[in-house]
Amino acid sequence: MKIINFLRARFRKYLNEEQWLSDHVKAGLRIGIGCDINPGLMVDHSHCWLIEIGNYVTLAPQVYLLAHDASTKSYLNYTKIGNIKLEDHCFIGARSIIMPGVTVGKNAIVAAGSVVTKSVPENTVVGGNPARVLTTTDALMQKHRELMKTAKVYGEGWRIQDNMTPEMKLQMFKELENQLGYVV
Structure with missing residues (x-):
């Protein structure tokens, strides 16, 4: 209830x-x-x-x-x-x-x-x-484009609205320990 x-x-x-x-x-x-x-x-x-x-x-x-x-x-x-x-x-x-x-x-x-x-x-x-x-804005986006080359990048299916599984959420949490990533 x-x-x-x-x-x-x-x-x-x-x-x-x-x-x-x-x-x-x-x-x-x-x-x-x-x-x-x-x-x-x-x-x-x-x-x-x-x-x-x-x-x-x-x-x-x-x-x-x-x-x-x-x-x-x-x-x-x-x-x-x-x-x-x-x-x-x-x-x-x-x-x-x-x-x-x-x-x-x-x-x-x-x-x-x-x-x-x-x-x-x-x-x-x-x-x-x-x-x-x-x-x-251009300089900031260029910086992020460079960072994305080595960062963890998550595509389709990795957002809450895509019904991520609990396992996916845990995986993302662990992969982003001490670093930033990017999600579509």
Whole structure:
């Protein structure tokens, strides 16, 4: 019975998130096609019409998109607001925060846990708090292509959605001890 209750709660959570996102779209949030939006996305409800998500954008779990900053309210009696634009094919890492007035350019990558207070040029990788430029997207991908030549690479069938067996999971765990790998 505990498992059934757990699954019901999980299913309800995803339905609620989908409904919640739909409410933001009705209020003006713009989302392109082919986006991969993971659970826990926090969209600034009070200013969601100032947020635009391009095509094929990936938002990892628990990303925050804040189109307002109320730190000025008690001093100026005004809240700072600004557009957020996530351009096509960008990637926003888990628990990153995108602040008002920020554009993340095409093919840019924001590392997990970053606080982005300034716009990110296209084909750029940023990370940190505050986020700063680390490298270019092309240079990072070239580095990973080189690493893949000697790393363990897992193809089709090696993802949770492919119904991996417990033996496969254990094998992957052991093979990745003290090293990174890549999965399709």
